[in-house]
Each structure stands twice: as structure tokens, then as C-alpha cells.
Amino acid sequence: MGRSPCCDKNGLKKGPWTQEEDLKLTNYIQVHGPGNWRTLPKNAGMRLCGKSCRLRWTNYLRPDIKRGRFSFEEEETIIQLHSVLGNKWSVIASILPGRTDNEIKNYWNTRIRKRLLRNGIDPVTHAPRLDFLELSSILGLTLCGQSVVNASNLLGAQTLLNPQLLSLANTILSLKQENPDSVLQYLNQNQLCTTSTAVPCTSMINQTGLTQEGFSSDMTNLSYPNSQENLTSSILTNAFVGQPNTTVPVLSETPNMQSLDGNQNYSFDSVRSTPTSSPTPLHSSSTYLNRCSTDDEIESFSTLSKFEIPEGLDINDFM
DNA sequence: AAGATCTGCAACCGCATACCA
DNA sequence: ATGGTATGCGGTTGCAGATCT
Numbered sequence: 001m002g003r004s005p006c007c008d009k010n011g012l013k014k015g016p017w018t019q020e021e022d023l024k025l026t027n028y029i030q031v032h033g034p035g036n037w038r039t040l041p042k043n044a045g046m047r048l049c050g051k052s053c054r055l056r057w058t059n060y061l062r063p064d065i066k067r068g069r070f071s072f073e074e075e076e077t078i079i080q081l082h083s084v085l086g087n088k089w090s091v092i093a094s095i096l097p098g099r100t101d102n103e104i105k106n107y108w109n110t111r112i113r114k115r116l117l118r119n120g121i122d123p124v125t126h127a128p129r130l131d132f133l134e135l136s137s138i139l140g141l142t143l144c145g146q147s148v149v150n151a152s153n154l155l156g157a158q159t160l161l162n163p164q165l166l167s168l169a170n171t172i173l174s175l176k177q178e179n180p181d182s183v184l185q186y187l188n189q190n191q192l193c194t195t196s197t198a199v200p201c202t203s204m205i206n207q208t209g210l211t212q213e214g215f216s217s218d219m220t221n222l223s224y225p226n227s228q229e230n231l232t233s234s235i236l237t238n239a240f241v242g243q244p245n246t247t248v249p250v251l252s253e254t255p256n257m258q259s260l261d262g263n264q265n266y267s268f269d270s271v272r273s274t275p276t277s278s279p280t281p282l283h284s285s286s287t288y289l290n291r292c293s294t295d296d297e298i299e300s301f302s303t304l305s306k307f308e309i310p311e312g313l314d315i316n317d318f319m
Numbered sequence: 320a321a322g323a324t325c326t327g328c329a330a331c332c333g334c335a336t337a338c339c340a
Numbered sequence: 341a342t343g344g345t346a347t348g349c350g351g352t353t354g355c356a357g358a359t360c361t
Contacts, residue, residue, distance in 0.1 A: 016329075016355090038346065054347075055330065090349060102329080105350070110327050 013047050017056055021046055025053055026061050059102045066098025070107055078104060079112060083126035 028044035034057055037050035046053070059065075070078070074096055081092045089101035089108075096104065113123040120128055 014331075036346090049331095051332095051347085052330075058348095059329075087350065101349075106328055109351095 012049050059100045
């Protein structure tokens with residue numbers, strides 16, 4: 001079956017949208033509703049590709065889009081869902097109300113991914129990067145007289161994965177394959193993506209088939225008066241990392257590993273991934289070293305363990 | 320101060336799949 | 341069953357503004 005062009009490209013405007021175009025599209029959709037994107041531009045009196053209109057609407061003009069910074073809870077949720085779902089941005093977006101798949105994808109690629117790498121976590125597998133860790137360990141022994149990482153602890157990293165969250169993700173994925181519309185229905189039914197009234201965790205846990213096993217007793221009585229999305233993300237967050245008996249791998253931080261300028265934050269963005277890592281380079285130029293944003297310095301990563309690279313070690317020498 | 324480089328994000332591209340005649 | 345069309349999705353690109361040298 002041949003692939004047809006999404007639209008007749010001749011004479012169609014491309015590039016950034018103007019205010020007038022936004023207004024036209026918004027007004028048209030308010031009257032006629034979204035959909036029928038192919039004919040929409042013509043009917044709305046615009047010389048734009050229907051695909052472009054759909055993208056503009058879903059990613060920017062839709063009234064239920066939440067703009068602005070991602071909250072810590074949202075960020076944690078994204079990381080945890082990504083560890084289970086991979087690059088299923090649309091599924092992740094369906095669990096984060098008001099966020100679009102494009103926004104989440106961009107946020108992942110520009111912020112989270114880099115931070116994971118900086119903390120020695122492979123953003124694809126979400127496991128510690130053994131190639132780097134082994135190197136770091138060896139060099140730590142050699143250069144500093146101590147081991148930087150405990151490899152046996154690293155092997156326990158997979159225990160961070162909560163089977164309950166995995167089950168939820170599986171359910172969502174299965175539903176999506178059977179009937180994409182049922183995903184939203186499922187999420188709404190189980191109050192996973194509504195912004196209406198808050199519901200105690202116990203309610204949601206029961207409705208989603210999650211048992212209380214693995215949650216602290218405090219968790220089951222929590223309610224989040226401000227927003228349901230916080231509840232959802234917090235539950236997912238805690239479901240993933242909050243297991244009472246989970247052994248979180250701890251990578252020792254060595255105080256003698258400051259850089260010469262006293263900056264304790266090292267960037268590992270230029271470290272090449274393991275073969276199982278993302279084949280896509282973070283950036284072709286790989287020049288993110290020593291660019292720790294204020295945000296990065298302020299924000300803490302409760303689920304991530306940091307490790308440091310021995311002073312004077314130039315990773316590029318081992319590339 | 321100015322050019323170079325980096326960053327974040329909107330938008331584009333092309334493939335996959337659903338839908339329909 | 342087949343083939344054309346519409347839509348969804350994920351990867352990638354381009355560019356404006358920020359930051360660095």
C-alpha cells in the first residue's frame with residue numbers, strides 16, 4: 001500500500017504560526033470541534049497543512065494544556081514511566097494530565113536524559129552504566145585507593161522496579177493495543193488522569209487492582225487536596241521507589257573528588273553508552289561538559305544515586 | 320562588545336496503523 | 341480482500357534566545 005502525502009504541499013505555508021492563524025484555528029475548532037484535519041485548513045480559510053493544524057492544536061492551542069515548568073512529581077513520574085514504557089510518549093502523556101507527548105518528549109531529551117547520564121544512569125535501560133562504573137571503580141581503586149562504586153549493589157538496581165507499576169503499565173499498553181480510546185476511559189474510570197476531586201490513595205489502589213502491599217501505611221491514607229495529578233504521580237512515584245524493603249543501591253560519594261575549581265558536579269554527557277544504550281548521540285558535538293544549570297544544582301534526585309569521577313580523569317581518553 | 324556555542328522548544332518528517340469504500 | 345486516505349506517533353530538525361569566551 002503506497003504512502004500518500006499528508007497534504008498537498010504546493011502553496012502551503014510552513015513555519016511558525018502567527019497569532020492570526022492560531023485565532024482562526026481556535027475559533028474554527030470551538031465551532032466545529034477538532035478532527036477532519038485534512039479539510040480543516042481549507043474550511044477555516046488557512047493555507048496550512050492539516051497535519052500542521054492538528055499538531056498546533058494538540059501541542060499548543062488545546063485549552064486543557066498545562067504550560068510551564070514540570071513539577072518534581074511530574075518529573076519523577078516521567079522517569080519511572082519511561083523506565084517501564086520506554087519512549088511511549090503518548091502513553092506517558094495520557095497519565096500526566098495537561099502535558100502533551102511532544103512536551104514530555106522534549107523535556108526528556110533536553111533535561112531528564114542529560115541528568116540521568118550525568119548521574120551515571122543509562123537513560124534507555126535506566127540501569128547504572130556499568131561500562132563507566134567499572135571504569136570508575138577501577139580507577140578509583142588505582143588513583144584514590146578506594147572503590148568508588150559497589151558493583152554488587154549496582155546489580156540490585158533492578159529491584160527499583162515495582163511490579164505493581166509494571167502491572168499498571170502493562171494494563172495501559174494492552175488496552176491501548178486493543179482500543180486506544182479505552183485507555184483514557186480506563187484512566188478516567190480509575191481516576192488516574194482526572195483533575196476533579198481528590199480521592200484517597202486506597203480508593204485508587206483498589207480500583208486499579210493494586211494491592212497495598214509495597215506501600216507504607218502512611219501512603220494508603222494520603223490524600224492530595226490540590227490536584228489529582230499530584231496524587232497519581234505520587235502514587236506512581238512511591239509505587240516505584242517507595243517499597244519499604246527495597247534496597248536502593250548506594251554509590252558512595254567521595255569527598256575528595258571535587259574538581260579543581262571546587263565544583264562537585266561532574267557531567268558525564270560525553271560518556272559513550274554501552275551497546276545496549278541509546279544509539280542516538282545526545283548531541284553530535286558532545287559539548288555539555290561543565291554546564292550544570294542552576295536547576296540541576298538545586299533539584300535533588302531522590303531516586304538516583306550519584307557517583308563521582310576521580311579527579312583528573314579525562315573520560316575522553318578512554319573513548 | 321561581538322562572535323561562537325549551547326539550549327530549549329515548536330514544528331516538521333516519515334512510518335505505522337486504523338478506518339473506510 | 342484490497343487499496344486509498346486520515347490520523348497518531350516518535351524521531352529529528354531549525355531557529356531564537358541565552359550563555360560563554
